[in-house]
Amino acid sequence: GIPAAVVGESIVLSADAPAPAVDALHSHDDIAAVIIEPSGASWGQVPLPPGFLSALREATKTRRVPLIFDEVITGFRWSRGGAQARYGITPDVTVLAKILAGGLPGGAVAGAKDILDQIDPAAAKAAGREKVGHQGTFNANPLCAAAGVTMLSLVATTDAGERAERTAEELRAAMRRILVEEGVPWGVFGQASVFVIFPNPARLPIDPANFDPLKLGFKGLKGGRDPQLNNKLRLALLAHGVDIAGGPGGFVSAAHGPREVAQTLDAWRSAVRAMKGELR
Incomplete structure (x- = not known):
């Protein structure tokens, strides 16, 4: 389960309309990030109303809060560029998996350079700060990476x-x-x-x-x-x-x-x- 302390640090909001999320962003000054499936919850079982993502993107930009898209399912399925390309909404961070690794267990985090630099040892050293750890037993698995390279080539070059x-x-x-x-x-x-x-x-x-x-x-x-x-x-x-x-x-x-x-x-x-x- 999810520890109570984690739940206590999270705000779960209705996605039936953008107003609750926008209001929460403007009424809290300690929101670290907003994460959402751009398809709507559970790969689109609860689709988002028109204008929801654009309103959320505008509000997060105004409040300087990172917007994270969970594109584990929508990535490369909604379009070659995922749901964000299909809808024309660019988040600050994207999490990817499934199609990404061609059927093998693999995932990735993509996003803005200033955010991903936080886990780059060279960037951290150049900035004179401590890097954020990003360890993982299965990180950089060569078999999964090879399958992913092949899969992404097929996504890019076929219909x-x-x-x-x-x-x-x-x-x-x-x-x-x-x-x-x-x-x-x-x-x-x-x-x-x-x-x-x-x-x-x-x-x-x-x-x-x-x-x-x-x-x-x-x-x-x-x-x-x-x-x-x-x-x-x-x-x-x-x-x-x-x-x-x-x-x-x-x-x-x-x-x-x-x-x-x-x-x-x-x-x-x-x-x-x-x-x-x-x-x-």
């Missing part, structure tokens, strides 16, 4: 990301059509090459064809989750040969094509039909 995103768009649209055809008031949404399933545990009057997750906000999307319902959906899909993330939702890759989409949609229709009893 893998674009193909994955097009496939995800087709998949989301088809999943929504099946919900309409089966008369099931759930939602399917997502950004870039991910899809998120909202199985509507509160039985809200949802139109699957026009579902807007922003209207529900954090409380509606994640606050009222039903883990049992999510597990049943995952098991129903597994019974038909498709495994998804526990969100529930999933990630599309460039390796997925028409055959995989068709298999997923067949499993989706079967799972939705099997789950209809949960709607009563």
Whole structure:
């Protein structure tokens, strides 16, 4: 778990609108940094409203507070330059992993020179100050680095990301059509090459064809989750040969094509039909 002392030094704010974060920045003079997933919480399961990131960037700049993007999932998936390039918002620090290391365990911290100089021994010595330690058992692992170099070359020189995103768009649209055809008031949404399933545990009057997750906000999307319902959906899909993330939702890759989409949609229709009893 997270130590109480750490929790006591943190402020967790709603991302349904930028005002709480902006107000907190202007009412506290001891905020060390602001960290956020630029997709919205949990790889976009709770998407951010339009203008949120730009308002946060402006407020952090005004208050001289570093803005940190968690791009562990969005990095190289939202675009070659991650979510920050897609949205045109540059943070002070970015944390990266997953795609970065080509499937091997690897991560990186990128950011403004004046910040990263804090962990550079040469820069610290030149400035006459003590450097900030950045030790790690797996730092500079050559195998992970080699996989990362190869992966980043593929990201830069191929259309893998674009193909994955097009496939995800087709998949989301088809999943929504099946919900309409089966008369099931759930939602399917997502950004870039991910899809998120909202199985509507509160039985809200949802139109699957026009579902807007922003209207529900954090409380509606994640606050009222039903883990049992999510597990049943995952098991129903597994019974038909498709495994998804526990969100529930999933990630599309460039390796997925028409055959995989068709298999997923067949499993989706079967799972939705099997789950209809949960709607009563």
